Amino acid sequence: MDTSIKLATIVKGMKWHTEKSLPFLNKNTGAVIYTQRPFLLDAKGEEFVGDLLDWQLREMELAYDIVERPEKYAEIPALDWPELRSEFCKAQLEDIRPSLMAAADSQETFDIVLARQGLTDVWERYVDEKAEIAALVFCEEHGLNNKTS
Structure with a gap:
């Protein structure tokens, strides 16, 4: 396939994937389109x-x-937010981990605890790294050329 796919485009689709709005990659153009379930x-x-x-x-x-x-078209998969929160919590320092783990079931509560602990930027970088890895796997599974920017 000649079309190069921007990983950032796929990552954005993964982050915006919801129960009602489904992202698809147009393999011919490299564009992400959304349709409702x-x-x-x-x-x-x-x-x-x-x-x-x-x-x-x-x-x-x-x-x-x-x-x-x-x-x-290829449907772009959703990120597994509960799993990402759980993995992130396990990777944090011992003294921070309990408050993060207690909040991991609710995205809103999790965000509040992250902000209080000063970890919002760390969390966002973590999600971006995991999403980029998932996007690389997606490209490989669909035989797509990818570029990082």
């Missing part, structure tokens, strides 16, 4: 969205393109 399910015939507005029609067309041309 209900439109994708409708395109697969698993759900019916109903009457659509203009923006929803465009969304539906994208969902049909993803379903009908799977060789063109």
Whole structure:
């Protein structure tokens, strides 16, 4: 494949992956596009969205393109946030670890504890490093050329 994929683009898709909004990499252009789960399910015939507005029609067309041309797209996986929080907590100093571990189940509480401990920047770098590794694996699994910037 001639298209070089920016790792940062894939990392962003991983970070913005939600239950309702799914990121896909267009393998031809290297762009990340998002579609909503209900439109994708409708395109697969698993759900019916109903009457659509203009923006929803465009969304539906994208969902049909993803379903009908799977060789063109690759779904970008979500980061496993609970696992990342758990691994990060285990890697911290003994005196900080208990308060982080207690907060690891809730992203909001975790963020508060990180801020109080002055670890927000450390956490963000940790997530970026893990996400970049996951993006490299994603590129390898899909036979994509990647570039770091």
